[in-house]
Amino acid sequence: MSQAPLVLVDGSSYLYRAFHALPPLTTSKGLPTGAVKGVLNMLKSLRKQYPDSPFAVVFDAKGGTFRDEMYAEYKANRPSMPDDMRLQIEPLHQSVIALGFPLLCVEGVEADDVIGTLARSSAAADRPVVISTGDKDMAQLVDGHITLVNTMTGSAMDVEGVKEKFGVAPEQIIDYLALMGDSSDNIPGVPGIGPKTASGLLVGVNGGLKELYENLDIVPSLPIRGAKTLPAKLQEHKDMAFLSYQLATIKIDVPLDVGLDDLHLIEPDREKLLELYTLLEFKSWFEEVQRDAKRTGLEVAAPVAENAPVVSTELKYETILDQARFDVWLKKLGEAKLFAFDTETTGIDAQQAQLVGLSFAVQPYEAAYIPLTHSYMGVPEQLDRDTVLRALKPILEDPSKLKVGQHAKFDMNILANCAIGGDQNCGITVQGIAYDTMLESYVLDSTATRHDMDSLAQKYLGHTTVSFQDIAGKGAKQLTFDQISLEQAGPYAAEDADVTLRLHQTLFEKLQAIPSLVSVLTDIEMPLVPVLARIERQGALVDAKLLGVQSVELGEKMVELEREAFAIASEEFNLGSPKQLGAILYEKLGHPVLNKTAKGQASTAEAVLAELAEQDFPLPKVLMQYRSMSKLKSTYTDRLPEQINPRTGRIHTSYHQAVAATGRLSSSDPNLQNIPIRTAEGRRIRQAFVAPKGYKLLAADYSQIELRIMAHLAKDEGLLHAFRNDLDVHKATAAEVFGVELGAVTTDQRRSAKAINFGLIYGMSAFGLAKQIGVDRKQSQAYIDRYFARYPGVLAYMERTRAQAAEQGYVETIFGRRLYLPDINAKNPALRKGAERTAINAPMQGTAADIIKKAMVAVDNWLTASGLDAKVILQVHDELVLEVREDLVDQVRDEIRQHMSHAATLDVPLLVEVGVGDNWDEAH
Template identity: 90%
Template sequence: MSQAPLVLVDGSSYLYRAFHALPPLTTSKGLPTGAVKGVLNMLKSLRKQYPNSPFAVVFDAKGGTFRDEMYAEYKANRPSMPDDMRLQIEPLHQSVIALGFPLLCVEGVEADDVIGTLARSSAAANRPVVISTGDKDMAQLVDGHITLVNTMTGSAMDIEGVKEKFGVAPEQIIDYLALMGDSSDNIPGVPGIGPKTASGLLVGVNGGLKELYEQLDIVPTLPIRGAKTLPAKLEEHKEMAFLSYQLATIKIDVPLDVGLEDLHLIEPDREKLLELYTLLEFKSWYEEIQRDAKRVELKAVAEAAPVASAVVEAVEAVASVPAEPVYETILDQARFDVWLKKLNEAKLFAFDTETTGIDAQQAQLVGVSFAVQANEAAYIPLTHSYIGVPEQLDRDTVLLALKPLLEDPQKLKVGQHAKFDMNILANCAIGGDPACGITVRGIAFDTMLESYVLNSTATRHDMDSLAKMYLDHDTVSFQDIAGKGAKQLTFDQIPLEQAGPYAAEDADVTLRLHQALYEQLTALPSLASVLTDIEMPLVPVLARIERQGALVDAELLGVQSIELGNKMVALEREAFEIAGEEFNLGSPKQLGAILYEKLGLPVLKKTGKGQASTAEEVLAKLAEDDYPLPKVLMQYRSMSKLKSTYTDRLPEQINPRTGRIHTSYHQAVAATGRLSSSDPNLQNIPVRTAEGRRIRQAFVAPKGYKLLAADYSQIELRIMAHLSKDEGLLNAFRDNLDVHTATAAEVFKVELDEVTSDQRRSAKAINFGLIYGMGAQKLGKDIGVDTKTAKAYIDVYFARYPGVREYMERTRAQASDQGYVETLFGRRLYLPDIHSNRPQERAGAERTAINAPMQGTAADIIKKAMVKVDDWLTASGLDAKVILQVHDELVLEVREDLVAEVSEKIREHMSGAAKLDVPLLVEVGVGNNWDEAH
């Protein structure tokens, strides 16, 4: 049997990362606890994963280290530790020790050095080592015995993993860091050398820093951008490079008072943990310890007196909250009646449906599950149909009994992705009548949305991911019981022995997730408001839009497919002419040979295997540089995508029951709060090309109706005006000026009536480009000027609109300080890369920080507008329905004689969805198809 590895945990790294990446959590007395909970969750997970391993959890000690003496500026640029993080250090240390983990803090060195020393000494004794860290510096320790794991992301890195991630071997990582520096630790490196150049240099000389400086003469010949200027740069900063090497080197010879034999796990100190969990208000963990203690007590009593009445009383005392899950599959009326009574008496219950598929408009209901308290749930199978299936309760009888309960808005319910269950039950056709379904009301909570609102970027928001992250629970996966691939069973074919516990677990975990997540949300009232005032009211609205669907002209799409196919053939011929030979346009290998070997185009990017890339972003860049073949290829790919995704696919997606297309809207995908859609994805139909607009022509109104498109005009710029309080922007919108013309007049120093169409186009690029973080180089390309001119335009823009620059600087600072930004309504977007030591990642996070409050606020406004419009349509009873939502636009199907009335009311409700310092302008168009309505 292989030896259990030594597990070394970089506690300081995880504390820092948990603080910035996870949602803040505070006690009722204001004590911050989120980072403590995040790190302890991770440690508990590691203990389960490595039950027989020795452990050490290592933290930085207070005070300076030998590196501060070596270089006074070491870590000097780091902001001081936030008070909310500092307050969590001591309770975290105490909790780690109480859980039974050895904890190490060694003065004068960093946690990395302690870990490095333990790792190397263990590896020297041929014992495997797992270092749990998120710090890339540790990659220098990786060897045949030492592996890195990032427990927060689940990723692992061995020797090959280091090479793949950094482009160099583990033994070159110190040299790599010495060249590129590390901004988070203020290790200087060589100015102007980034990750790609550093790895290129080390690979090119096949060695480290010493070998590089011995072979500076070959550097200009290496395939590295700017290689000719590198020798002088390296020579100039040689002393700093070698100092950086020393700073980046992890010590592996720290004198320690402990050895491997001292690093064993011990039994948790339950009394101390109860004291700490009371202080930190970790209610579920506190209750878990109490239940464990009660079970131990019961076992002891039972062993002493197996039939004693005390045992019976004790068992009854804990029976109300089962320590282990108790799941029931209901097959008789008496048990169903018991559960129906439980559900009617519950203040809140979780429910879930099991179905034959994942298309909510076509899947059939197989069964329903419920939970009224943690660890106790039931599944009611209705239509399982395999050979030998036990007799089930009558489907329609059960649904008719559940219908009043599920339709009662006062009976509060919680689901996981409840919109799907709502649509399934609405389409369940009781008694075979399509009009007789269950209109679920009273969905008070949705755990998918609770997680999403709490932190949209912390994890995926499916049940399995949430259970692992927030409950440290591994759920039974669908593949575990249904199999994989072509032989995968539908749920009605799965035996009840497996289906029952699986389905009941869904309801149980949903309830337990709600208890865990809502506790965190209530500690942050602004986020709780986003959930209850924006996201939850939208769920039934989206469910109705999905069920309504949109009418499409399949015949017109067929004609468009033929036309796109003809254009693709013509483009293919043009590509052959440019290349001078025929080749497979879809083959990266053949395309690479034509582009780079035959035509000699510059290689902008390589694949992980070192091949010249033919990815879309590379072709787009080459096309921008006026290379003819990449231009043709981009056109060809665009036509191909339209054909395969829309004109060929849309007719296949028409629902045979309704004759319409039913897209699915997703509330918990885009980090900023925007909705996305799939099957089909309506967000990505291009509107800047004639071919894209023609696809919109296939979305048509039925006879006697019109399509009405209502679109917010320049909403993100209006939000920018509101957030920045810039008087120039505010006045332009208040005076109902064309903001692009107004900007053009300011930037080009002309009167409003003298602005040309080209100047307005350039101003539009500036207005939108800056809020998306566009730099001078990209702006120059977009508007056809050199970088210097573009920068001058940007400087003039900020001089005319100083409030915008102040907003951007303020937002960057806030993001860096608190790790997140907020929308006008309190939605948060966490930015895990805002403190990245990779300049490119950090710059990307800063751009996101600037744009997210605008994009997120726009998303919040359209969601609030959808709820207002739906409320009005429901109350009015008018023959008008929302059929699509795309970006900042709502599309309605309206009876012809009601168009004027609905247009007026839509403008009113959408423009009144939020109160800004500038008016919200809504443009309404009407037509026989979606394109015509613009």
């Protein structure tokens, strides 16, 4: 008996087609429903047709995708989604889920990419696939396992069907689309080339775009209309053709949280369907569900009467333009036990964006937007900005008035910088932020979803929010918020506050079921928010001139390395071209091919070059140096001076609490976590971070914190003894592993022991350790075996952690932060082993993250209380960097060491190393 096919439904394609093709339907209250009914009819039909099949219904997620970054004009000529269609998205999504279909929306990619990934994965497992779509782009996926069906027209398309319809094979569809372009997606293609010409060209060269451009000389002889003029046209638009190829290519490697085994249909949620069908006034379907429910003994509501009132929640959103309504809301905010707030701004850089307005919600479904500086033609008169801010200031600065935000750090910085009355030092210092929905979601499960408001609303409320692009457009023509009409801006901004409040109620209830997570939120993450906001506003001083000098020197070194590469290759080539580099490395020099790209080309990726360099091939060594210099130059020495804030003269990075799964902070614009410090050139970049006149930089760094946490968790007597007696733990390990006296340990032995200590934390195999310390695998395994024999507590900890992780599906830090491990019981050995390595490392890395966060809060509290002229300006990994007035350095050094070393109580002491200098490198 043949296996039932996997059925993948292009929900977005059908939504558009149903909306435009079917007659409009509305409820008695004016809610449009025609597209919902059309798509649900199609799904019901498919379910009957494929009763034993797994399913996935895939929709485009909100926001941009990687294609928008590749080509700003991608889909730019599409008209904005009609309001009547947008209103149907949320009830459609909810109905699909209630019917028991798995629904997928993945941010950053399109529905096509998710479908392509699932289809190829299923095909690779020899399972047939049916893709239900009306989109011609999907024809590129068709093969012996994958078929397209169009449920709205009843047609199907296999390999021969693709050839018959388009004149080319499925593997040429991307090339076909690249040549002719796609006006609906604004894929440019080559001007003047239509379907017949595109298929004629590809058939004529018996290949794709690459073969076509390699054989332009034969094009004039092809039996195509206007063939003689085509080579010049193709050559002129070659770049656009290859860009169009990239845009038209469906990704087949999207990371997904679900596997094929998760895509099974479940029993419909009849209670939810009855609620939805009441709202949508689908009377016959309501009665159908009711009959089915009665047969199973489910108690249900009465049937929907003709013209019965729609069961829905009324949104009470208002835009405040007069003093009387503002006074009403001031009173509401003053009396509320908790309220949600949000700012609307001219941009996303919290140190430079200007405040445009504020929104508030005091109870679910009730919110208000106060516009302050909208500036488009014909904007109604708004309340005076400074008057509003002065009135709100006491409430926002009152720590007893509890507040909830979504990514509230951004709003805190905007309000702190808002300069009431033109006084740059007179902003609003928001206090009393008790909750942040972004952090509630992150603490609840750091890996379950993205933690932006749109994603959270969809996941936890089943609500599709209005996106910024919906009201502002996208690309070069995107409006700033002050240019958006109040008719659109008001409901959008009010929804932000309302959804934030509703999310908090949902998320905090879930957190309360796990008390340790409430503690992580309230004792670690929330107190850190104002600390990070202050660090971001303070910023770091950099020497732009020194960076300029370094940039010139790096450029000169790159020129030297380029010449060296040309000499090795005996010809000049573009070091940045994978194609040219591959030809030199593999065809001319004959280096071994260690890996291939998805298209079957020999890879020139950095990991491959690094491995070739380790094998003493000279050109890869030079290329690695060149790439390192190029990255330093483009990312730091060229870019950092451009990121100096003109108002403050400093660089202001942004810290992110809800990105790294383990709890570690990350930073961006600029990313200061990744400045390399193992090379002299990398350390020189830190030299450009300087102290102002009369001040010093003080760098305080936890020493070997993860190894100390390992000792605490493993309770291993050997490690505990080494740390409690302030021994050099790597020398102590070397003495144990190599069987020598502590005083006789050589530098090489200590280095190998250090690699063992840290390698085991990160789950390094014997093979990986062998490569790192330069021994064979057998010797490496012997070292690991001896290590575990000398430190049996470490081995017991690892085995215990693996077992606990497999049993409960997560691991925890010392403070109760959880990291869920969805692959810990995966059948795929590689996935399972990866999850096991994470299970061992995450409690150490996560605990280290918790400790540095607690230290930051303690240090900030002390600095605020003391009033000393010292400020934290940077946090990088396990290190804090402070700017300290020269005469206070000794006092601050002692206090910092004290507060950081007492941020947690472990079975071993926390050692803090403190350095001082005129620049960051010197202090570190």
